[in-house]
Amino acid sequence: MPFNNHKTVFIITGFLCICIGLFSFARYMGWLAQDSGLLAMIARTVYGPDVRREMARLKHVKEISPGIPPITALCYHEVTPDRENDCMNVKPEVFRRHIREFKEAGYVFIHVGDLLNHAAGLAPLPEKALLITFDDGYADNYNYAFPVLREEQVPGTFFVVSGTIGKDNRMTAGQLREMQANGMIIGSHTVNHENLTGMNAKDIDFELRTSKETLEKILGKPVCALAYPTGKVNETVLDKAKSYYDMAFVAVVRQETKQTMYTLQRYGVFNWNKHIESIFKNR
Numbered sequence: 001m002p003f004n005n006h007k008t009v010f011i012i013t014g015f016l017c018i019c020i021g022l023f024s025f026a027r028y029m030g031w032l033a034q035d036s037g038l039l040a041m042i043a044r045t046v047y048g049p050d051v052r053r054e055m056a057r058l059k060h061v062k063e064i065s066p067g068i069p070p071i072t073a074l075c076y077h078e079v080t081p082d083r084e085n086d087c088m089n090v091k092p093e094v095f096r097r098h099i100r101e102f103k104e105a106g107y108v109f110i111h112v113g114d115l116l117n118h119a120a121g122l123a124p125l126p127e128k129a130l131l132i133t134f135d136d137g138y139a140d141n142y143n144y145a146f147p148v149l150r151e152e153q154v155p156g157t158f159f160v161v162s163g164t165i166g167k168d169n170r171m172t173a174g175q176l177r178e179m180q181a182n183g184m185i186i187g188s189h190t191v192n193h194e195n196l197t198g199m200n201a202k203d204i205d206f207e208l209r210t211s212k213e214t215l216e217k218i219l220g221k222p223v224c225a226l227a228y229p230t231g232k233v234n235e236t237v238l239d240k241a242k243s244y245y246d247m248a249f250v251a252v253v254r255q256e257t258k259q260t261m262y263t264l265q266r267y268g269v270f271n272w273n274k275h276i277e278s279i280f281k282n283r
């Protein structure tokens with residue numbers, strides 16, 4: 001019986017203590033906040049998802065962009081069980097895993113109306129506020145993401161390209177209405193999904209105004225939020241966005257860039273984001 005030997009027990013105990021110490025140190029340093037790997041999996045099981053990096057970013061957002069809702073906002077595109085190699089596609093089971101990990105990490109899911117209330121000074125936001133958005137209006141958003149959101153009781157915001165409603169694998173007007181009736185928010189992603197910074201003021205005005213009008217006719221409700229196609233903006237685009245919307249989103253996070261209600265930043269979410277920790281590393 002080797003464990004009768006005190007020296008062996010001492011060595012094994014010492015070795016385990018060193019392993020646990022190194023593991024704890026690596027976790028403390030954020031080195032285990034990864035998608036894959038056995039140690040990352042153990043760290044996630046023991047400590048829950050590591051969102052400290054994101055909490056530090058939000059603290060910085062409060063400092064450099066006072067008055068802007070300090071939230072974590074995500075931008076998904078397609079959510080289908082197929083097209084594994086499409087970087088813009090997140091599988092439905094991975095999407096559900098993301099939601100569950102955010103819940104486990106203590107996040108509260110908000111919608112764009114909460115941002116307006118915050119901006120108007122009517123209601124504070126939770127410390128860990130999460131806004132989930134989808135760009136482009138793909139039919140799979142209705143088929144796969146919407147059922148998950150409903151089951152998990154999470155509000156989603158869908159930025160729809162008004163000129164493609166009901167066409168080419170995009171959501172129909174009826175589907176948009178059904179989602180709205182079930183707590184989802186619909187926003188504008190323009191009429192034609194073209195880069196607004198390459199247009200003159202008249203064309204920008206058409207893209208922002210007509211998409212809003214079309215969606216409002218379908219939904220019977222004001223459309224208050226916009227997502228810029230390709231995420232690109234300039235002064236003319238910003239001015240037009242202010243004429244028609246209460247807020248607008250880009251699709252990138254730049255920690256050092258000051259945000260306004262018309263340049264709210266979102267993390268893109270891609271097929272390599274198997275767990276939530278790596279989303280915070282997307283730029």
Ligand SMILES: [Zn+2]
Binds near residue numbers: 135136189193229
């Ligand atoms: Zn888009």
